[in-house]
Every structure is written in structure tokens, then in C-alpha cells.
Amino acid sequence: MPASPEHTLAPPAAPHPLRTRSFRLLFTGRALSLLGDAAIPAALALAVLEATGSTAALALVLGCAMVPKLLLLPVGGVVGDRFDARTVALATDLVRCATQLLVGVQLLGGTPSLAVLAVAEAVGGAAGAFAMPTGSPLVKGTVATASLHRANAAMSVAQSATRLAGPALAGTLVLTVGPGWAFVLDAATFAVSALLLTAVRVERVPIPRRSLRADLAEGWQEVRSRDWYWTSLIAHSAWNGAAAVLTTLGPAIAVHRLGGAATWVVLLQTGAVGFLLGALLADRFAPRRPVLTANLGLATYALPLVLLAVSAPAPVTIAAYGLAQAGLGFLSPVWSTAVQRAIPDHALARVTSYDWLLSLAAMPLGYALAPLAASAWGPEVPLLAAAVVVGGCCLGTALVPGVRRFR
Numbered sequence: 240m241p242a243s244p245e246h247t248l249a250p251p252a253a254p255h256p257l258r259t260r261s262f263r264l265l266f267t268g269r270a271l272s273l274l275g276d277a278a279i280p281a282a283l284a285l286a287v288l289e290a291t292g293s294t295a296a297l298a299l300v301l302g303c304a305m306v307p308k309l310l311l312l313p314v315g316g317v318v319g320d321r322f323d324a325r326t327v328a329l330a331t332d333l334v335r336c337a338t339q340l341l342v343g344v345q346l347l348g349g350t351p352s353l354a355v356l357a358v359a360e361a362v363g364g365a366a367g368a369f370a371m372p373t374g375s376p377l378v379k380g381t382v383a384t385a386s387l388h389r390a391n392a393a394m395s396v397a398q399s400a401t402r403l404a405g406p407a408l409a410g411t412l413v414l415t416v417g418p419g420w421a422f423v424l425d426a427a428t429f430a431v432s433a434l435l436l437t438a439v440r441v442e443r444v445p446i447p448r449r450s451l452r453a454d455l456a457e458g459w460q461e462v463r464s465r466d467w468y469w470t471s472l473i474a475h476s477a478w479n480g481a482a483a484v485l486t487t488l489g490p491a492i493a494v495h496r497l498g499g500a501a502t503w504v505v506l507l508q509t510g511a512v513g514f515l516l517g518a519l520l521a522d523r524f525a526p527r528r529p530v531l532t533a534n535l536g537l538a539t540y541a542l543p544l545v546l547l548a549v550s551a552p553a554p555v556t557i558a559a560y561g562l563a564q565a566g567l568g569f570l571s572p573v574w575s576t577a578v579q580r581a582i583p584d585h586a587l588a589r590v591t592s593y594d595w596l597l598s599l600a601a602m603p604l605g606y607a608l609a610p611l612a613a614s615a616w617g618p619e620v621p622l623l624a625a626a627v628v629v630g631g632c633c634l635g636t637a638l639v640p641g642v643r644r645f646r
Contacts, residue, residue: 254386255386255389255393256381256382256383256386256389256390256393257393259381259382259383259386261381261438261439261440261441262378262381262382262386262390264435264436264438264439265377265378265381265435265436265439266393266394266397267435268332268431268432268433268434268435268436269374269394269397269432270397270400270401271428271431271432272332272425272428272429272431272432273397273398273401273405274401274404274405274408274428275339275421275424275425275426275427275428275429276401276405276425276428277401277402277404277405277406277408277409278405278406278408278409278412278421278424278425279339279409279421279422279425280409281406281409281410281413282409282412282413282418282421282422283297283300283301283342283360283418284297285413285418286346286351286418286419287300287353287356289418290346290351290353291353296353299353299357300353300356300357300360301360303357303358303360303361303364304360304361304363304364304367305364305599305603306361306364307361307362307364307365307368308364308365308367308368308371308599309368309596309599309600310368311365311368311369312368312371312372312592312593312595312596312599313455313458313589313592313593313596314368314369314451314455315368315369315370315371315372315588315592316372316458316588316589316590316591316592316593317451317454317455317458317588317589317592318369318372318588319369319372319373319376319587319588319589319591319592320376320454320458320585320586320587320588320589321454323441324373324376324377324380324441324588325373325377325380325436325439325441327369327370327373328370328373328377328436329433329436329437330369331366331367331369331370331373332370332429332430332432332433332436333429333430333433334362334363334366335363335366335367335370335426335429336426336427336429336430336433337426338359338360338362338363338366339359339363339422339423339425339426339429340422340423340426341355341359342355342356342359342360342419342422343419343420343421343422343423343425343426344419344423345359345419346417346418346419346422347417347419347420347423368592371591371592371595372588372589372591372592372595373588374394374591375575375578375579375587375588375591376441376584376587376588376591377439377441378390378391378394378575378579379579379584379587380441380442381439381440381441381442384580387575387576387579387580388521388522388525388572388573388576389522391521391571391572391573391575391576391579392518392519392521392522392572393522394572394575395514395517395518395521395568395571395572396515396518396519396522398514398518398571399511399514399515399517399518399568400515402511402514402515403508403511403512403515406507408421408424409421412424454589455589457586457589458586458589458590458592458593459593461582461583461586461589461590462590462593465581465641466639466640466641466642467530467636467639467641467642467644467645468578468581468590468641470635470636470639470641470642471530471534471574471636471642472593472594472597472598473597473632474534474537474629474632474633474635474636475537475594475597475598476597476598476600476601477601477628477629477631477632477633478537478540478567478598478629478632478633479598479599479601479602479605480601480602480604480605480625480628480629481540481541481544481605481625481626481628481629482540482602482605483601483602483603483604483605483606483609484544484605484608484609484621484622484625485543485544485547485622485625486605486606487605487606487609487610488547488609488610488613488618488621488622489503489506489547490503491618492547492550492618493506493553496550497550497552497553497556498553502553502557505557506556506557506560509557509558509560509561509564510560510561510563510564511564512561513560513561513562513563513564513565513568514564514565514567514568515568516565516568517536517564517565517566517567517568517569517570517571518568518569518571518572519568520565520568520569521568521569521571521572521573522572525573526573527646528642528643528645528646529573529574529576529577529645529646530573530574530577530636530642530645531636531637531642531643531645532573533566533569533570533573533574533577534570534633534634534636534637534642535633535634535637536565536566536567536569536570537566537567537570537629537633538566538629538630538633538634539559539562539563539565539566540563540566540567540626540629540630540633541626541627541629541630542559542562542563542626543556543559543560543563544622544623544625544626544629545622545623545626546559547618547622548618548619548622548623548626549619577645578590578591578594581645605625608621609621609625612624
């Protein structure tokens with residue numbers, strides 16, 4: 240039986256999207272802001288610990304950034320659909336530029352206020368809730384339909400490249416001029432991104448003005464009416480929860496059982512390389528069944544979880560983590576293209592916001608449960624449980640008719 244138009248994903252046939260001026264400007268701005276953001280986690284952790292000497296203070300700051308983002312993501316999706324996505328993205332870039340500059344100035348002053356840092360991160364997190372749903376509409380609105388796959392692959396390549404370069408950049412800045420300059424640099428990248436967005440032209444489909452509740456309900460209806468979409472979201476949420484378990488328990492296992500801290504660093508860098516290779520593969524290969532193929536690739540994350548649980552040799556565990564991250568790098572553009580082609584333009588930001596919400600919400604759960612389970616039964620139990628959950632959820636999508644039919 241031939242697939243319906245909604246379930247069709249053709250391989251790319253148009254010239255590379257970077258030849259399109261609007262997408263080139265969008266890509267440049269996003270790549271720069273991704274690079275600045277990639278340097279922030281290490282700089283923020285070191286800065287807060289140096290200023291307060293308290294891991295609880297660091298948890299407070301991180302929580303202030305995450306909680307508003309989770310609470311406001313659905314509203315951000317409504318705003319992204321109801322208004323011009325370019326204008327929303329530009330405004331959030333300016334807000335995040337201001338918050339990161341404020342944090343940088345605080346750190347450079349030598350006596351940072353924890354309250355100011357927490358408030359700045361909260362405002363930045365709230366801005367992120369409005370910025371994240373605009374990503375998909377911006378890409379779709381700046382390239383031809385036939386170029387969507389390669390445009391998303393280019394964005395994923397930029398993301399993976401910044402994941403490689405960001406920690407090195409953060410380390411250089413922290414060790415030479417101090418962590419405050421990492422935030423100043425991030426503020427500058429948001430300013431440049433906002434400037435470039437002023438020259439971007441984005442096609443959009445306006446939606447009628449209704450109540451916020453009606454808009455949220457319509458967006459959720461678009462999600463739950465597609466079995467390939469909501470079942471994949473469950474799999475993606477399981478992946479993020481499992482990633483939180485590995486991130487929480489993996490460093491101690493690497494240090495005590497696999498040769499030391501260097502093993503963990505090599506594992507993370509191998510993962511970044513794997514993500515890049517996966518994104519490059521996606522640029523060249525458009526699978527006939529994109530959702531099924533991407534979800535099966537995502538199931539490989541069970542491998543490093545199992546290998547860490549049994550304390551397998553470090554080279555084997557590192558290679559498995561690189562393979563798992565390659566699966567993520569491949570999924571990112573393939574999934575984005577599938578969603579952009581299947582979801583109506585007027586609901587794309589709202590649907591994307593639910594994707595982000597379910598994915599991000601699973602991570603705090605993993606962070607909280609992993610150490611509790613490890614203290615009760617040892618790290619092997621939560622690692623193996625996470626492997627079963629992520630492998631079962633990702634492989635289980637193959638049983639869903641819509642996932643198998645989506646072409």
C-alpha cells in the first residue's frame with residue numbers, strides 16, 4: 240500500500256541550503272550561539288563552586304535555569320506559532336545576551352551574588368523556553384522543502400562541532416582570563432545572532448487568535464493524533480532519562496573501575512566525535528523509513544549503560560558510547576525533517592515544544608533517581624534498568640504501525 244503524503248520523506252534533491260542567503264545567516268547565528276553556550280556549563284560550574292564552595296549552590300543555579308524552561312515551554316510553542324518565529328527568536332537572543340552579560344560582569348567583579356546569578360539564569364531559562372520551539376519553524380521557513388533534510392543535517396553538524404570545541408574553549412578561558420569571560424563571549428554570540436536574524440526572511444502561516452488554552456489543546460491534538468509521533472516522544476524521553484543516569488553514575492565508575500578521570504574525558508570526547516559522524520551520515524543518507532531507522536539507532540544507548548554496569552574494559556565502553564552518540568547525531572536531523580514535513584506549519588512550534596518538554600522533563604528525574612537507587616542497590620541496578628527502559632522504548636516503536644509506515 241503506498242504511503243500517504245504525510246508519511247512520505249523524499250531524499251534531498253535541491254542545492255545545498257547554505258547557498259540560500261536567509262538560511263546561511265540563520266545557520267551562522269545559530270552556530271555562534273551554540274559555540275558560546277557549549278562553553279557555559281563548565282564555566283558556570285567552576286565559577287559557582289569557586290565563589291561559594293557549595294554544590295548545593297550550583298544545584299540551585301542549575302535548577303533556576305531548568306524549572307522556568309520546563310514550565311514555559313508549551314507557552315513558548317504557542318507564541319512561536321502565533322507570532323513571527325524570527326521576531327520571537329530575535330527577542331530571546333537579546334534577553335539571553337543581557338542575562339549572560341550580567342553574569343559575566345558579576346563574575347569579573349570578583350564578588351558575585353548568588354541571588355543575582357540565580358535570577359539571571361532563571362530569566363535566561365525562561366527565554367530559552369520561547370526560543371527552542373522557534374528552531375524548527377525558522378529552518379522550514381528559510382529553505383525549500385527539498386532542502387530540509389540537508390538543512391537539518393547542517394544544523395546538527397554545527398551542534399556537534401560546538402560540542403567538541405566548547406569545552407576546550409571554556410577551559411582556555413577559565414585557565415587564562417577567568418570564567419566571567421566565557422559568559423561575556425556567550426553574550427556576544429547572542430548579540431551577533433540577533434543582528435543576523437534582522438536580515439533573515441522567514442515564510443510563515445499565521446494562525447487565528449484564540450485563547451491560550453485552545454492553542455495548547457490544538458497543539459496537543461496534533462501530537463496525539465499521530466501514533467508515530469507520540470510513541471517516538473516516549474522513546475526520546477526514555478533516552479534523556481537514561482542519559483541523566485549515565486551522566487550521574489558514569490564518572491565514578493570511570494574513576495574507580497576503568498582507569499581514572501582520563502577515561503571519562505576520553506569517553507565524552509569520543510561521544511562528541513560520534514555525534515558529529517552521525518550528523519554527517521545523515522547529511523548523505525536519507526532512509527526510506529526515517530522514524531523507524533532513527534529510533535532503532537537511538538536504542539544503541541543501551542550498550543554503554545550495560546557495559547558500565549558490568550565494568551567492561553574501558554576501550555569497549557568508550558567505543559560503545561561513541562556508537563550510541565552517533566545514533567543520536569543521526570536521529571537529530573532525520574527526526575527534525577520528518578516532523579517539519581508532516582506537521583502543519585501553523586502548529587509546528589507548539590508540537591516542537593511538547594517534544595522538548597517531554598525530553599527535558601525526563602532528565603531531572605534521572606538525576607534524582609540514579610543516586611538514590613545506586614545508594615540502595617549499587618550503581619549496576621539503575622544502569623541496567625536504564626538500559627532496559629531505553630532499549631525497550633526505542634525498539635518498541637517498531638511495533639507501531641505509523642512508525643513502520645512513515646516513509
